[in-house]
Amino acid sequence: xxxxxxxxAQTIASEHYWEMLEAVSSGIFYWCVREDRVQWSPKxxxxxxxxxxxxxxxxxTFALLHPDDLAPxxxxxxxxxxxxxxxxxxxxxxxxxxxxxxxxxxxxxxxxKEAYRxxxxxxxxxxxxxxxxxxxxxxxEKIFHALCENMPAAVFIKGLNGAYIYGNELAAAYxxxxxxxxxxxxxxxxxxxxxxxxxQAVDERxxxxxxxISRQDIFETEGGVRRSMLDTTFLIDGLSDGEKLIAGVxxxxxxxxxxxxxxxxxxRLEALGQLVGGxxxxxxxxxxxxxxNLELLQIIDDKSEGQLFCKEMEDAIERGRRxxxxxxxxxRKAILSPQVHNLSDILTSxxxxxxxxxxxxxxxxxxxxxxxxxxxxxxSQVENAILNLAINARDSMxxxxxxxxxxxxxxxxxxxxxxxxxxxxxxxxxxxxxxxTGSGMTREVVDRAFEPFFTTKSVGQxxxxxxxxxxxxxxxxxxxxxxxxxxxxxxxxxxxxxxxEETANLERAVSPKSFTRGIAHVLLAEDxxxxxxxxxxxxxxxxxKVTVAVNGDQAYEILLGDVSIELLxxxxxxxxxxxxxxxxxxxxxxxxxxxxxxxxxxxxxxAIHGNGLKEQxxxxxxxxxxxxxxxxxAKLLDLRRNEI
Numbered sequence: 133x134x135x136x137x138x139x140x141a142q143t144i145a146s147e148h149y150w151e152m153l154e155a156v157s158s159g160i161f162y163w164c165v166r167e168d169r170v171q172w173s174p175k176x177x178x179x180x181x182x183x184x185x186x187x188x189x190x191x192x193t194f195a196l197l198h199p200d201d202l203a204p205x206x207x208x209x210x211x212x213x214x215x216x217x218x219x220x221x222x223x224x225x226x227x228x229x230x231x232x233x234x235x236x237x238x239x240x241x242x243x244x245k246e247a248y249r250x251x252x253x254x255x256x257x258x259x260x261x262x263x264x265x266x267x268x269x270x271x272x273e274k275i276f277h278a279l280c281e282n283m284p285a286a287v288f289i290k291g292l293n294g295a296y297i298y299g300n301e302l303a304a305a306y307x308x309x310x311x312x313x314x315x316x317x318x319x320x321x322x323x324x325x326x327x328x329x330x331x332q333a334v335d336e337r338x339x340x341x342x343x344x345i346s347r348q349d350i351f352e353t354e355g356g357v358r359r360s361m362l363d364t365t366f367l368i369d370g371l372s373d374g375e376k377l378i379a380g381v382x383x384x385x386x387x388x389x390x391x392x393x394x395x396x397x398x399x400r401l402e403a404l405g406q407l408v409g410g411x412x413x414x415x416x417x418x419x420x421x422x423x424x425n426l427e428l429l430q431i432i433d434d435k436s437e438g439q440l441f442c443k444e445m446e447d448a449i450e451r452g453r454r455x456x457x458x459x460x461x462x463x464r465k466a467i468l469s470p471q472v473h474n475l476s477d478i479l480t481s482x483x484x485x486x487x488x489x490x491x492x493x494x495x496x497x498x499x500x501x502x503x504x505x506x507x508x509x510x511x512s513q514v515e516n517a518i519l520n521l522a523i524n525a526r527d528s529m530x531x532x533x534x535x536x537x538x539x540x541x542x543x544x545x546x547x548x549x550x551x552x553x554x555x556x557x558x559x560x561x562x563x564x565x566x567x568x569t570g571s572g573m574t575r576e577v578v579d580r581a582f583e584p585f586f587t588t589k590s591v592g593q594x595x596x597x598x599x600x601x602x603x604x605x606x607x608x609x610x611x612x613x614x615x616x617x618x619x620x621x622x623x624x625x626x627x628x629x630x631x632x633e634e635t636a637n638l639e640r641a642v643s644p645k646s647f648t649r650g651i652a653h654v655l656l657a658e659d660x661x662x663x664x665x666x667x668x669x670x671x672x673x674x675x676x677k678v679t680v681a682v683n684g685d686q687a688y689e690i691l692l693g694d695v696s697i698e699l700l701x702x703x704x705x706x707x708x709x710x711x712x713x714x715x716x717x718x719x720x721x722x723x724x725x726x727x728x729x730x731x732x733x734x735x736x737x738x739a740i741h742g743n744g745l746k747e748q749x750x751x752x753x754x755x756x757x758x759x760x761x762x763x764x765x766a767k768l769l770d771l772r773r774n775e776i
Contacts, residue, residue, distance in 0.1 A: 158235065158258035163190060164251050165213075179258055181228030198224035198232050216241050216250060222259075234263040286382040289368075292339060294318035294332065297377075306361070306382065308353035324352035335378055338367045348385070360389035449755065470508045470609070472634045475539045475562050476500035478511060482518050486535075489522060493532030501540045505631035507562045509609065514629075517602045521566040521625050524599065528570025528623065536567045542628065560631035561611070567624040573617040581615055602627070648766040653677045655694075657687035657702040657715065658731075663754075667701070670758050671765070684710030691719050697726075699768055704732035716749070727768035731756065 159176020163169070168189045177183065180196075197205060201223045212219040218240045224232040239254040280287040286303035290296045295318050299307075304314040307322045319328040327350075334345050344366035351361045365380035479498055486496055518537070525535050542563045573581065582603040599615075602625070606613040610630055617623040654676045658664040664680055671678045679697065681687035685708040691697060700719060704712040716728040730751045748771055750764045 157255045159256045161193075161254045161256065162251065163254070166251075176256060179227075179256075180225060180233065196225045198226070200224075212239070212241075233258055233260045235259065283381070284383070286384075287380070288382070289377055289379045290318070292335075292376055292378065294335060302384075303382070306351065306353075306359060306384065308355050308357055322354060324354060324356070327352045334363075334365050338365060338378055339376075342367045342369065351382075359384055360386045470510050472506050472632060473509050473511055473514075474504055474506055475509075475514075475564055475629065476504045478514055478518075479537055479539055479564075482515055482537075486518070486522050489519065490526050490535065491532070494526060494529055495532075495534045497534065497536045499536065499538040501538075503541070504539055505541055505560060505562050506634060507629040508632045508634065509629060513605050517605055517627065518564075518566070520599070520602055525566065525568035525570060525623070528568055528572070533569040533622075536565075538565045538567070539563065540565070541631070544628065557610070561628040562631050564627045564629070565624055566627075567622060569622040572619040572621050572623055573615070574619060578615050578617050582613070599625075648762045649674045650766050650769055651675050652698040652769050653679070653694075653696045654699045654701055654765070655679050655681065655687060655690060655697045657681040657684055657700070657706065657712070659683055659703060659706045663703075667761070670761060671701075674762050674765070676765070683708035684712065684715035687715055688718055691723065691726075695723075698772065699727050699729065699765065701729045701731065701765070704730055725772060727772045729764055729768055 157175070158179045160173040161176060162171045164171070168191075170190050170193050172182075194202060194206070205221055205223055208219055208221050218238075220239070221237045223235055223237055225235060227233050235256045236259050237254055237256055239252055241250040242253055243250050280298075280300040283300070283302070286306045287298075287300045288296055288303045289298040296303075296315055299311060299314045301311060304311045307314055309317075309322065314322070319331040322328075323331065330349060334347070337345060344364060346362070346364040348360070348362050350358055351363075352358045362383040362385050363380060364382075365378060368377040368379050371377065479500055483496065483498055490496065522535060529535075540563045542561045544558055544561055546558050581599050603613050606627055606629075612628040614626050614628075615623065616626070654671055656664065656667055656671065656678055658667060658680070659682055664682070668678050668680055679690060679694065681690055683706045684702070687700070687702065688710055691700070700716060702712040702715055706712065710718065712730055712732075716726075716730075719726055719728075728746075728749045730749060731754055732751070748768070750768060752760065752764060
């Protein structure tokens with residue numbers, strides 16, 4: 133009995149059975165094994181695009197199978213026939229257009245009147261679209277994995293709970309574990325405490341704000357391995373069911389970081405070499421003046437002439453002091469003593485100094501603006517800035533030229549400041565312009581002129597700190613410095629000082645030759661022998677009894693055994709366990725009324741208040757004039773006596 137006859141024997145009409153069966157499939161086939169005849173349902177013909185007359189025997193059906201599917205299908209069919217059992221299979225059948233469509237086959241054996249051979253009925257479901265979709269998804273997944281595994285970076289994905297759900301080999305390697313142990317763990321399980329906290333903070337920001345976060349940091353694994361990393365982490369949104377994930381890409385920049393550090397060390401060494409050469413050059417000039425005048429003092433008899441030589445040596449020492457201040461001013465470490473001054477007065481007093489520095493081939497012109505506003509400045513620093521600008525101008529005019537120094541009142545408004553990206557506030561300023569007719573600078577040189585150690589001079593011909601010092605000074609006082617230059621025409625440096633309503637103090641300073649003397653027992657702690665001997669002679673010449681110590685430890689022992697000491701004069705930095713501040717602190721545990729005078733060659737070391745010391749303690753920066761030294765000693769002793 134064939135299918136139509138079987139269906140006809142049922143109570144439901146056969147056409148209804150066909151409709152029901154085809155409604156749940158893409159077509160039906162019936163194979164009458166005894167006759168080797170295959171019959172397709174109309175829907176299967178339609179699915180493949182064939183007419184009903186094109187169906188034939190089983191061999192013709194096999195011809196429609198994809199060559200790669202033929203042998204596997206025959207094997208499945210043969211095994212099913214031998215045991216008369218149902219089976220399923222996946223095949224590709226060629227349609228009328230010559231393309232292959234994917235089908236899932238579900239076949240069932242149906243008994244017939246001939247007991248030796250049943251017939252086969254099969255239901256086919258067209259899964260072409262589903263198969264292609266799966267293939268595309270599989271291909272995308274393979275591409276994703278290939279991309280992530282071949283990237284020269286760590287790639288990771290984790291849930292909002294912080295647990296990693298994906299990581300490539302590099303991600304696991306950077307974390308110091310395998311991929312299997314990486315998945316499912318979170319940052320605190322993998323990284324050091326500091327790194328884990330930083331990563332969790334990034335996650336919290338992303339969850340709250342979305343977007344992405346990039347940062348350069350040192351990552352440390354739980355095992356203590358440290359790497360420099362460039363990490364970009366971002367939030368993945370818009371997934372099904374509102375799911376959100378956190379993903380990231382991390383590049384190992386350890387080698388780059390090490391290379392940058394090596395380059396920075398090399399540049400620092402190069403800059404140091406330039407600085408040493410420049411300072412050596414400048415200090416040699418200072419030492420030459422000192423040496424020459426000292427030699428003259430040994431052979432002359434005229435006292436007035438000796439005083440002139442001493443004055444020259446004092447000037448040389450002052451230039452050496454200012455050279456040190458150049459370095460400190462650039463780093464904004466110099467302690468300024470601002471007072472109200474009129475720049476025109478400073479310009480006038482600088483004229484004599486400049487004429488001694490500049491050759492006669494350079495003409496100097498001073499243009500002072502009438503009614504110039506006052507400004508709050510450190511006079512010595514401004515004079516030093518003028519000197520540096522004049523020396524730069526001199527070097528740009530080897531064959532002579534003209535140097536013009538001009539002061540003027542200026543009002544800077546917001547438009548002017550914003551247009552030039554100035555870091556100053558709008559308001560009244562006093563401008564000092566220094567103009568030369570020298571060789572000028574290129575745009576590239578102008579852009580770097582304020583950089584420390586940068587110079588176009590030969591090694592040993594300058595430290596590259598002159599303009600840097602000027603820029604550092606102006607930044608420190610809230611002013612501004614600008615350079616205008618043109619090759620072959622000349623250069624103008626403009627300094628802008630904030631104006632003040634205060635009036636300058638016209639009282640004359642006390643003569644440096646007038647020393648304050650006294651009678652007291654002073655303990656001097658200084659490790660440098662030449663400085664210790666000089667300060668001892670100065671104190672003794674002022675009438676004081678002096679006990680010396682070569683370091684803080686020795687000074688402390690002396691203080692414990694000698695209660696007659698009324699003042700401690702100490703260097704800030706000395707060899708041994710007790711530096712100046714700690715020495716004073718320990719001494720005051722037994723001598724709370726002991727005044728202390730600190731002396732240091734570095735202002736930052738001298739800025740020691742806040743370490744449990746008294747506010748009336750005095751800090752002097754070396755080198756110190758005898759007049760200032762004597763005044764400080766007398767002031768501290770007077771304060772002590774008044775307290776007693």
